[in-house]
Amino acid sequence: MSIRTAENIFETLVDGIVAGRMPPGEPLVEKALAEQFGVSRTPVREALHRLEQARLAERGARRAFFVRQMAPDDLAELFEAAGEVESGLAALAANRMSEIERRKLEAILAEGDACDDPEAYGAINARFHDTLKSGARNAILAATLDELNLRTLAWRAANFHEDASRLETSRAEHRGITEAILAQDAETTRRLMRSHVASSYIVLTDILARRAE
Template sequence: MTAPRSAEQVHAALAAQIVQGRLAPGAPLAETALAEQFGLSRTPVREALQKLAGEGLVERGPRRAFVVRRMSADALRHLFEALGELEALCAGMAARRMSAAEIAMLNRILHGDGPGVDYADVNIRFHDALRQGAQNQVLAGLLEDLNRRSLPWRNAQFTQRAERIDTSRAEHRAILEAVTARDADRAAALMRAHMGAALGTVLELIATR
């Protein structure tokens, strides 16, 4: 296997292993051992571990060493419930405030999706466009932390449950239709349901680990 060459690649590799259950809760993440495994110095490994800690996937254990954090169903539910409410608020505000050009861009994001395209990236760009379209910097700031902490799990729903891609696409199309129609209440309700569906998939993932 080709060794990752940067902190971002180490982060992606470790996040995938944690979410998929290949690194069990409580498993030690020693910087020296990981640096040797990935063929890197300890600096990018430390950066990757600090980012994982910011996402809530790892924590400091005995002697301040990093260990894999146990993510309970309740912890994930609370995270996604909070995220869903803020995302719904953004979608409703975006329906009222997005310009015609911004809605056209949202449409291009969806129609640019297809074979060979990383759907997780499409999902990120779709949600980012709605957050920007809400035109509220305070709300965007509140979402930044929750989005960072939830992103590994949101991406995992597509890599571990391929069928979720099709349902997510359909949910995105319905949200776009509501935004285009300037129906703020419907856009918010659809986004709330969309995030609820994501949570359901994530809970299925951890139940089978």
């Protein structure tokens, strides 16, 4: 099986679920998906298992997969956990990043300030957060965040596609975090990152509420 094939299928399904094109309760049938993607069932099965791990899909009768309904309380706990872990990593990064990494962070910030394309900004946003994660020098916390990001990053990316104001507020929040990093102010960095993740959650709840109308 091609790992990349399973990854592509997973990413396509995540995009469909997060964008609302695949509503909660929609069946995820192995055979139909294999025909849609022109592959065997094996990479489809792997992609569906990853969706289940990411809590975007679950099994119903006869072990069949379907798109999972994300309850508000589930999302709130998920984003709270991500905010606590990522804010801890950011606080460590404030003291542990090298000068080269700090300059790289500034360059990513400038790139984001100049970007008005939601998809491109989503990629820049991911690089910003990855730079902080690697700068923290804590593999266990980083692995914990990776697991949480599997379940939150796609939702956070939806912010930029469906709320035009989110790009500007995200830029401002990144700017504040970067300034705190450059000042090696760990506690301010922690507070601002926690707030940054919380802002993403609030925007997401507004998006989901509009879809439900």
